[in-house]
Amino acid sequence: VTGGPVDTAFSGGSVWAEEPRLAATLRAWVHGGGALIGVGQPSAQQFQGRFFQLADVLGVDEERHQTLVTPEHFITADVHLGEGVLQGFLDAGYRKPLSGCGGGQAIGELGGIDFGEPIA
Incomplete structure (x- = not known):
């Protein structure tokens, strides 16, 4: 589960922009059949034209x-x-x-x- 308000540790904050391996690891997890649940503003960080850095996995962006x-x-x-x-x-x-x-x-x-x- 990933979630929480933007700019908090719960949503991941700036780590999404600072550590690209995090998103890559979670994408690989889901691609391999793992489940990921987003609550609130999951993976929220304005970066590279997206707000939810896992929008492609979650199927929605804000x-x-x-x-x-x-x-x-x-x-x-x-x-x-x-x-x-x-x-x-x-x-x-x-x-x-x-x-x-x-x-x-x-x-x-x-x-x-x-x-x-x-x-x-």
Whole structure:
């Protein structure tokens, strides 16, 4: 199991950037049939264009910075937003758009999208 908040020993911190053998060893473990469970922000370290250094193994990465500002996202493509919802979101000071990835941008549901709890 790997997990915990970014910038803590639980997620691995800077060791992902400093010690490439760690990721290589875990990739080989999974490739050989081993199991790896990621919780919270597993293998979190912004490095080489990825946030989760084991995104290829985990099957998911956390969208951060530039990827959060795309105007449309496949996850929210079918979500109908009532009139004024997006403008209310922007007026409240949240970033646009309602991408669905990166979560924690809103409190509770907004326009049918439940962003969940912010990551502390």
